[in-house]
Amino acid sequence: MADRDGVIWYNGELVPWRDAQTHVLTHTLHYGMGVFEGVRAYETDRGAAIFRLPEHTERLFNSAHILGMKIPYDRDTLNQAQRLAVRENKLASAYIRPMAFYGSEGMGLRADNLQVHVIVAAWHWGSYLGEDNMNRGIRVRVSSFTRHHVNVTMCRAKANGNYMNSMMALQEALRDGYDEAILLDAQGYVMEGSGENIFLVRDGQLHTPDLTSALDGITRKTVIALAEDMGLKVHEKRITRDEVYIADEAFFTGTAAEVTPIREVDGRVIGNGGRGPITEKLQSHYFDVVHGRDPGHRQWLDLV
Ligand code: PMP
Known part of the structure; x- marks a missing residue:
C-alpha cells in the first residue's frame, strides 16, 4: 500500500503518497487508540460522488468523542479533505480512509502530552467480498x-x-x-x-x-x-x-x-x-x- 503514486491528506496538507510516514513510536501503533472511517465514492453521471459524507464524518467525530480524543480540525475541513483525496488522486470511484491517531510525542497510557494527527487516503477498491x-x-x-x-x-x-x-x-x-x-x-x-x-x-x-x-x-x-x-x-x-x-x-x-x-x-x-x-x-x-x-x-x- 505504501509504494504508490498519488497524494494523501496529512494534517492539512497533501503530501506525496510515499512520504506520508509516521514514526515507529507512534502511540496508536502501540495501544490501538485511534479512530477511523471507511467511506466510498462512486462514479455518477456528474462525476465521482462521496456517499453519505457528512454522516461518516459525524461518526468519526463521535468515535473520537467516545475515546476522549480531540480532532484538531472541524467537520467541513475533513469533508473537504475527503473530496480532495478523491479528486487529487483522479479517482472515478474510491474507498476513502480518514483516520485520527495519537503521534509519537510520548508513550505512557496517560496520553496527556500527545497530539492528534489526521490523515485521509483514497484509492480504488472493488467489491470487498468478491465480485462473483x-x-x-x-x-x-x-x-x-x-x-x-x-x-x-x-x-x-x-x-x-x-x-x-x-x-x-x-x-x-x-x-x-x-x-x-x-x-x-x-x-x-x-x-x-x-x-x-x-x-x-x-x-x-x-x-x-x-x-x-x-x-x-x-x-x-x-x-x-x-x-x-x-x-x-x-x-x-x-x-x-x-x-x-x-x-x-x-x-x-x-x-x-x-x-x-x-x-x-x-x-x-x-x-x-x-x-x-x-x-x-x-x-x-x-x-x-x-x-x-x-x-x-x-x-x-x-x-x-
Ligand atoms: N460493523 C463493523 C464492525 C464495521 O467495521 C463496519 C464497517 N464500517 C460495519 C459494521 C458497517 O458499517 P458501515 O455501513 O457504516 O460501513
Missing part, C-alpha cells in the same frame, strides 16, 4: 470469538483497537474455508460480521440485530430507509443463531461490503442457496442510489 459473491452469495461461519462486550470496548466508536477482534474472527473463518464470520455478542445473540451489519429476511420482512455491540452502520441505515421506500417492514431486535439458519434470505451490509448476500451459514443452506429475491431488489436499489441513478436520494451524494 455479489450474485452468488458468501459462505459464513459463526465465530468462536465473541463480539465486544459493551463495557469492554466502546462499540459505537469505529476505533482502531476494536478491529483485533474482527480480524481474529475473519482469519478463523477464512482458515476454515469460509468467506466471512458472524460474531455473537457476550449473551450469545447474533451481532454482526467482522466488518458488516447483518440482516435476515423472513416472511417478506427484514430483521436486524438492535444496536448494542454492533457498529451503527451507515449502510444499515441506508438499507433500512430503502426497505421502507419499498414498503418492507424492518424489525430491529435480538436475533438467535438458529433464526439465521432458518431465514429465507440473509445478507451483510457495509460501506466496503455494500449489500452482500449470504448463501450458507455453518454448513446450512440459507433459503434458495443463492441471492434471494428481496436481497437482490435491495442490492440493486442500493447500487442505483450510490451511483446517482435514483432521483429520490441524490441528497446522499457529495460531488467531489
